[in-house]
Amino acid sequence: MSVKNTLASFAVALTVLGGIGTAGAAQKTGDYGDKAHVERQSWSFSGLLGSYDKAQLKRGFQVYNEVCTACHGMNLLSWRNLMEEGGPEFTKAELEAIIADKEVPADPNDEGLTHGDDGSRLMRKAFLTDRILAPYANDKAAMAANGGALPPDLSVMAKARGIPHVAGNAGPSVWYKAPFVGLMEYGSWIAGTLRDIGTQYQEAGADYIYALMVSYPEETPAGADVGDRSFNYVFPGNAISMGAPIADEAVEYADGTKPTLDQHARDIAALMMWAAEPHLNARKSLGLKVLIYLIILSGLMYAVKRTIWAGVKH
């Protein structure tokens, strides 16, 4: 079989499989249409030149500290990380005020004990070097307090979640159209991937977290049965064991920003992106310098090559 024929049959196979896949997917998704679709947001830290907005990270941390910390930890971070360059950059004094009332499990005391006479865990005041822990003694206690669901650690949540490239909500209604739709989907997937490489799209996690926060309807849509869980449009399966954690005016911002649900959701998503990738600012600014250096070096190498081989006939 010639290369051309092989390629042609490969393309046909892809098209047919894509069609079957799309037809199948059409039955699963699409029930809630646009509402279940995670929109891409514009972030200060997106693109080649993006960087975190310090004020936004501070607000995001305020939301975390006043709301989410009731159930979630960020145990890959220490309090002192919040002072570092490229993050919220709290001062030492600000942070010490923030952790003034925080406690962590104490090391064994002089008698080697970690628990008091009544069986409760001995605690000590938190230091800046302590991790940002969840409020529960262990996973079982966390689950018991949350209807059997474990509130996940939020340190790298922004990297652990994402959104699919293709929305895939509009499947073909007739079987013979499926292969063509399949072909279109492949085309748009490839185009989308190339566009994401070009624009350096890496904010899918933040987009998802923002969407998760704002996708709790006031009332569960008719026909949806979530039991004693909450309904959420973008959470896979729609039934989530976390009730809407924030609403308008959940937090009164220290910097006077208007406390809307939308604002809270953006700020907490930005904070989580920073928690998951604290060195983004440094990475992007170094990356740009490296690219410029490589472009200049390529030009130089070309000039050198021309000079060295100038006398040789070819």
Ligand code: HEC
């Ligand atoms: C009352 C406890 C509670 C509070 C407060 C809370 N959560 Fe949760 N959260 C949970 C539980 C429980 C889950 C697990 C839900 C599940 O798996 O169904 C969860 C899951 C999550 C998830 C993961 C969703 C996924 O895709 O798996 C994220 C992200 C999240 N919470 C963010 C937040 C943020 C941000 C805040 C603060 C604005 C917050 N949570 C406040 C209990 C809470």
